[in-house]
Amino acid sequence: xxxxxxNPRYLITVTGKKLTVTCSQNMNxxxxxxYRQDPGLGLRQIYYSMNVEATDKGDVPEGYKVSRKExxxxxxxxxxxxxxxxxxxxxxxxxxxFRGMPGGEQYFGPGTRxxxx
Amino acid sequence: AQKVTQAQTEISVxxxxxxxxDCVYETRDTTYYLFWYKQPPSGELVFLIxxxxxxxxxxISGRYSWNFQKSTSSFNFTxxxxxxxxxxxxxxxxxxxxxxxxxxxxxxRLHILP
Numbered sequence: 001x002x003x004x005x006x007n008p009r010y011l012i013t014v015t016g017k018k019l020t021v022t023c024s025q026n027m028n029x030x031x032x033x034x035y036r037q038d039p040g041l042g043l044r045q046i047y048y049s050m051n052v053e054a055t056d057k058g059d060v061p062e063g064y065k066v067s068r069k070e071x072x073x074x075x076x077x078x079x080x081x082x083x084x085x086x087x088x089x090x091x092x093x094x095x096x097x098f099r100g101m102p103g104g105e106q107y108f109g110p111g112t113r114x115x116x117x
Numbered sequence: 118a119q120k121v122t123q124a125q126t127e128i129s130v131x132x133x134x135x136x137x138x139d140c141v142y143e144t145r146d147t148t149y150y151l152f153w154y155k156q157p158p159s160g161e162l163v164f165l166i167x168x169x170x171x172x173x174x175x176x177i178s179g180r181y182s183w184n185f186q187k188s189t190s191s192f193n194f195t196x197x198x199x200x201x202x203x204x205x206x207x208x209x210x211x212x213x214x215x216x217x218x219x220x221x222x223x224x225x226r227l228h229i230l231p
Contacts, residue, residue, distance in 0.1 A: 011157060020132040033219065040126075042223035043208060050217050058218060100216045102150045 002027045006091050008033035013081055014117055021076045021112050023091030030096040031103050032074035033058070034066065036087040037111075043090070047072055050096050057087050079117040119144045123222035129130070130199055131230050137182050138194040138225045140209030147168075148214040151185065151192040156206040168192060194225075204229045 004025045013019055019037055025032065031052040035058075045058030051070040064079040074093075078085060092106035120143040130136045142151065150215040166176065168185050176183045180197045183229050209222045 031217065035221075040223065043121075043210075043221040045219060045221075048217055048219075056163065056217065088160070092162075097214060097217065100148060100214055101220055102146075102212045103154055103217070104150070105164045105167045106219065108154075108158065111162075 002107070003111035004091055004093055006089075006112050008112060009110060011112050012115045012117065014082050015082055018077070018079050019081060019114075020078075021089060021091075021114070023074045023109060024072050025074075025091075025093040025107070025108065026070065026072065027093060029093035029107075030071070031106075032093045033089065033106065034064070034070065034074070034076045035090045035092065036060065036085075038087050039088065046089075048075070067086075068070050085117050086105065086116050087113060118219045119211055120220040121144075121209050121220050123207075123209055124226050125225045126223070127226045127228070127229060129228040132201055133198050135195060135197050136199055136227065137198070137231075138196075138207050138209075138227065140192045140194065140222060142190050142192065142209070143165065144211060146215050149213045152197065152209045152210040152212070153192075153194050154210065157202075159205070162208075165194075179190060181230045183210030194199050199229045201229050202231055203227060 030051045034046040035043045044060045047053040047066040089112045091109040094106040096103045122141045149170045151168045155163045182195045184193045206224045208224045211220045
């Protein structure tokens with residue numbers, strides 16, 4: 001079954017304790033992305049990756065890191081989480097731009113609800 | 118800069134009524150895709166439709182229809198004969214061909230009242 005998986009689904013942590021949220025897709029997509037969803041703010045892109053070893057900042061990258069060492073995996077790293085990073089996080093994947101056409105629709109993981117106290 | 122505006126924050130209608138969700142976008146790209154996603158109360162994000170900027174034909178899928186008008190930069194979504202299961206947050210999104218960012222609107226929360 002084609003899917004995007006995220007782990008963990010729920011996480012409660014304390015300020016400053018490094019954490020990683022994993023994301024994996026089995027659709028051989030080049031493009032992967034992380035979003036955070038906050039009430040009233042919709043979905044905001046944190047980081048995206050066009051392919052292995054190619055990442056770039058989205059609209060809200062501060063306080064986050066990513067890496068793309070393998071095509072299927074795109075972990076999100078919070079090296080020193082703070083309470084303002086309490087949010088619902090989504091990973092997504094899709095095809096990338098090709099021959100002047102935008103990439104296609106994204107497929108989303110189930111979400112990770114993070115609480116930082 | 119690219120932008121997607123969903124001016125309706127929240128809408129409530131009674132079951133069986135028709136409802137239209139508005140989406141207005143801004144982009145300088147000549148080639149782009151527009152999308153609608155649904156987020157039901159369970160929280161997952163479900164892809165509904167993709168529209169190419171070159172294709173202004175309206176699309177109908179069962180009770181769902183989409184009206185794309187480049188002249189007004191709008192991509193509106195209509196649910197006909199709404200049902201309680203349509204209650205969800207709906208997001209409109211834009212993806213251009215010149216960079217790799219994807220822009221979402223803030224979403225419209227739709228309540229279908231029995």
